[in-house]
Amino acid sequence: MTDENRKLLERINGYAESALGEIDPQKVPVSVQLEKLRPVMAEIAAEKGLKLEDIFILYMDLQSEASCATNQKLKDSLQDINNGSDGGSPLLFR
16 A cells, blocks of 8 residues: 555544444445545545545545455464464464
8 A cells, every 4th residue: 555545544534533433334334434424535536636436446445455454464463373372272363
């Protein structure tokens, strides 16, 4: 992920913290969540001269990439724990 994309993701996620509040993302449809993020995404689209839809797609891609990276870090740290274990049962990760 480029620095520019990282900053864009941080900006949208920062806005999301206040705009989405305490909603449960598992219970609220993604379409509703994205609608609440529309103002910041429209602002970014205007700044970059892109269509709003392009920013939505970019955001979803960046969020997926960040999620995969976080998932891999967790998996790697659990592997380190398993490799250093004292012969007990390994921790499983799926």
